[in-house]
Amino acid sequence: MDVHKLKSNLLVAYIMRFYYLTLRFFYLCAMWNKNDIKYFRRVLLEWIGSNKRDFPWRNEGVSNYELILSEILLQRTKAETVSKYYDTFFKKYPNWEKLIMATNKDLEEILKPLGLHTQRAIRISRIIQEYKDKDGFLPQNKDELLESSFASLYISNAYELFILKHRAALLDVNMSRVLSRFFYPKEFKDVRNDVLIQELAHNVINVKDCKELNWAILDFAALVCKAQKPKCYDCKLNLKCCFFEISKNNIEDETEEPQLSIKYDSGIPLNTDKPLKVVSLFSGCGGMDLGFEGDLIVHKDSINETINPDFIEENLSHDYVRLKSTKFQTVFANDILYEARKAWVNYFKKKGYSSEAYHIESIVDLVKLHKMGEKIFPDNVDVVTGGFPCQDFSLAGKRNGFNSHKDHNGKIIKTEIPSVETRGQLYMWLKEVIEITKPKIFIAENVKGLVNLTNVKDIIQKDFSTASGNGYLVLNPIVLHAADYGVPQSRERVIFIGIKKSELNLKALRELSKSQINEEYNPYPMPTHAFKATGKNLKHPVKLSSIFNGLLEPDKTSDPSQKYFSKAKFMGKHCQGQTEINMNGIGPTIRAEHHGNIEFRRLSIENGGKQIDELTKKNLKERRLTPRECALIQTFPPDYEFVIPASGSRFFISASAAYKIIGNAVPPLLAYHIATRIEKLWSLYFNKELNGSIVKSRTKQADIPVTTG
Numbered sequence: 001m002d003v004h005k006l007k008s009n010l011l012v013a014y015i016m017r018f019y020y021l022t023l024r025f026f027y028l029c030a031m032w033n034k035n036d037i038k039y040f041r042r043v044l045l046e047w048i049g050s051n052k053r054d055f056p057w058r059n060e061g062v063s064n065y066e067l068i069l070s071e072i073l074l075q076r077t078k079a080e081t082v083s084k085y086y087d088t089f090f091k092k093y094p095n096w097e098k099l100i101m102a103t104n105k106d107l108e109e110i111l112k113p114l115g116l117h118t119q120r121a122i123r124i125s126r127i128i129q130e131y132k133d134k135d136g137f138l139p140q141n142k143d144e145l146l147e148s149s150f151a152s153l154y155i156s157n158a159y160e161l162f163i164l165k166h167r168a169a170l171l172d173v174n175m176s177r178v179l180s181r182f183f184y185p186k187e188f189k190d191v192r193n194d195v196l197i198q199e200l201a202h203n204v205i206n207v208k209d210c211k212e213l214n215w216a217i218l219d220f221a222a223l224v225c226k227a228q229k230p231k232c233y234d235c236k237l238n239l240k241c242c243f244f245e246i247s248k249n250n251i252e253d254e255t256e257e258p259q260l261s262i263k264y265d266s267g268i269p270l271n272t273d274k275p276l277k278v279v280s281l282f283s284g285c286g287g288m289d290l291g292f293e294g295d296l297i298v299h300k301d302s303i304n305e306t307i308n309p310d311f312i313e314e315n316l317s318h319d320y321v322r323l324k325s326t327k328f329q330t331v332f333a334n335d336i337l338y339e340a341r342k343a344w345v346n347y348f349k350k351k352g353y354s355s356e357a358y359h360i361e362s363i364v365d366l367v368k369l370h371k372m373g374e375k376i377f378p379d380n381v382d383v384v385t386g387g388f389p390c391q392d393f394s395l396a397g398k399r400n401g402f403n404s405h406k407d408h409n410g411k412i413i414k415t416e417i418p419s420v421e422t423r424g425q426l427y428m429w430l431k432e433v434i435e436i437t438k439p440k441i442f443i444a445e446n447v448k449g450l451v452n453l454t455n456v457k458d459i460i461q462k463d464f465s466t467a468s469g470n471g472y473l474v475l476n477p478i479v480l481h482a483a484d485y486g487v488p489q490s491r492e493r494v495i496f497i498g499i500k501k502s503e504l505n506l507k508a509l510r511e512l513s514k515s516q517i518n519e520e521y522n523p524y525p526m527p528t529h530a531f532k533a534t535g536k537n538l539k540h541p542v543k544l545s546s547i548f549n550g551l552l553e554p555d556k557t558s559d560p561s562q563k564y565f566s567k568a569k570f571m572g573k574h575c576q577g578q579t580e581i582n583m584n585g586i587g588p589t590i591r592a593e594h595h596g597n598i599e600f601r602r603l604s605i606e607n608g609g610k611q612i613d614e615l616t617k618k619n620l621k622e623r624r625l626t627p628r629e630c631a632l633i634q635t636f637p638p639d640y641e642f643v644i645p646a647s648g649s650r651f652f653i654s655a656s657a658a659y660k661i662i663g664n665a666v667p668p669l670l671a672y673h674i675a676t677r678i679e680k681l682w683s684l685y686f687n688k689e690l691n692g693s694i695v696k697s698r699t700k701q702a703d704i705p706v707t708t709g
């Protein structure tokens with residue numbers, strides 16, 4: 001290429017770059033008002049003056065070595081947790097000289113209490129390697145930094161800020177949340193791929209007090225603008241916050257986030273009519289908890305009064321009934337899904353339950369914190385329940401079983417071989433909770449598919465029975481078909497029941513140890529409906545036409561769970577979820593997948609629809625099941641709110657999220673059968689009488705207008 005041509009190409013490139021930067025400048029100025037950025041900085045720098053969190057890595061004079069290693073410890077972990085653990089690591093590895101002697105195994109061992117130990121050990125090993133390769137010389141400028149392994153460890157911004165003393169943003173999900181809420185509410189994107197948020201963050205922190213401002217934003221994210229329930233009404237930024245502006249009428253003035261140091265026994269008042277304390281794990285939106293609590297509304301056809309004459313508390317309209325309350329009270333619930341917690345808290349607060357009962361941290365993190373001295377789990381627990389994650393055993397999933405490809409926070413594992421922290425082995429953490437809380441009984445639930453995986457059922461049963469030094473009698477797990485218990489759904493679940501041997505009276509221990517348990521002592525409930533079950537006095541399976549009676553079509557209802565639904569088009573019969581439900585039979589398995597996998601309430605005639613009357617006489621259109629219909633098939637009460645709109649087109653719980661939490665749940669009525677059976681056997685097993693009368697609750701209905709009949 002000749003020199004002139006090269007020069008002219010360079011000139012064109014230069015001009016284009018100039019135009020690009022000018023356009024970008026005006027674009028960004030239009031998006032973010034300079035005054036808003038100034039206001040944001042001023043408020044936060046004032047706020048941090050009296051709210052700064054105190055952490056060891058923020059102390060004056062902390063070494064570069066500690067700063068770099070702290071960043072690895074802080075990844076995906078709460079600062080408070082790292083702060084407590086900090087000395088454990090730095091006492092053993094106070095400097096580079098000690099650290100470079102550590103093997104990967106040593107690192108994993110010391111990092112175990114903090115979690116994510118395999119990933120962290122790999123990252124630290126890479127730093128050690130870099131340190132060795134460069135004879136102890138660390139990157140001295142941005143170019144060297146970008147070529148080093150620090151850049152790929154997602155700590156380059158911290159390195160730039162703290163060590164190279166450049167103005168860099170400590171941009172992570174928390175900072176991204178505050179900035180995007182304040183400047184331009186939007187869907188969350190991975191910050192590493194979101195150029196807009198990177199530009200905004202750089203603009204905001206580009207001041208002399210850059211380090212202080214970074215810390216201010218992070219502390220503000222942790223204490224005020226939290227992921228869930230931001231304290232908008234107390235927030236000093238709310239005058240100009242976009243998120244607050246568009247959603248202020250819908251932001252609930254909710255109670256405080258659960259604090260990890262809560263003393264549960266004093267924090268949650270125990271209802272004396274419900275003396276048996278339940279710790280619920282993997283709670284989701286509370287299918288198991290609803291059943292254990294009782295006092296829920298189900299269709300009358302779902303109850304066999306010949307077999308269970310004592311179930312119904314009162315008759316309601318539309319052939320719905322309210323079931324009696326039980327003696328069980330949920331004092332602790334947990335799940336990692338925000339929408340599940342939102343739905344759970346929203347329903348249970350109507351029964352007077354505090355949101356503090358529900359913990360959004362993963363079971364792995366909760367157990368670790370408990371072992372590090374935090375008071376996480378309550379004392380005097382009677383029952384532990386847990387439908388541990390089933391995707392890895394389910395027919396609908398990849399059936400990886402124990403070798404799950406996701407971790408306990410539901411994130412894909414890329415580099416790690418499956419460990420006890422992977423999703424498929426989370427039942428081991430359920431076992432840890434059993435060892436901590438020592439309940440009299442535990443109930444673990446999973447998909448039927450687990451039984452068909454080689455040895456999996458036996459391994460889990462054996463692992464459970466070793467809890468507390470072989471302290472539990474774990475009965476042979478039984479597969480229950482929900483339709484045999486009045487649930488209008490084709491759903492089979494395997495139920496493990498373990499009972500603490502030292503609490504059982506001798507006669508009960510003997511009876512329960514038999515390979516064929518005498519009916520009088522059998523904790524598995526008797527079927528009430530004849531779907532797969534056979535026997536005397538069984539009712540017919542519940543039809544969908546019964547439970548949908550009284551439901552309005554989506555365009556006629558004011559119930560958001562009936563109004564918003566998947567509009568995914570029919571994809572042809574060969575795909576999953578493309579069939580029309582049979583109104584004269586039970587419903588399909590409600591799965592946790594969504595959108596195009598939700599079965600059709602009715603198909604058009606061209607697509608093979610059979611509900612001719614609805615299509616021709618009533619002129620109703622082809623559509624998929626709504627979240628409300630899926631929830632009724634699962635026997636959730638009609639007063640349970642799933643879809644919760646915020647403002648405009650925003651949702652606290654969208655239809656898509658609602659399908660997921662409904663599909664993940666244990667059918668509440670199936671759980672009620674298990675709970676009431678165990679309640680009946682309590683004094684027979686443990687020689688302990690249960691006092692207190694059943695409380696009638698005050699929940700009000702939301703959609704099907706069920707009223708006292």
Ligand code: SF4
Pocket residue numbers: 178181182224225226230231232233235236237238241242243244
């Ligand atoms: S008003 Fe609410 S959303 Fe906005 S910055 Fe404050 S806490 Fe965050």
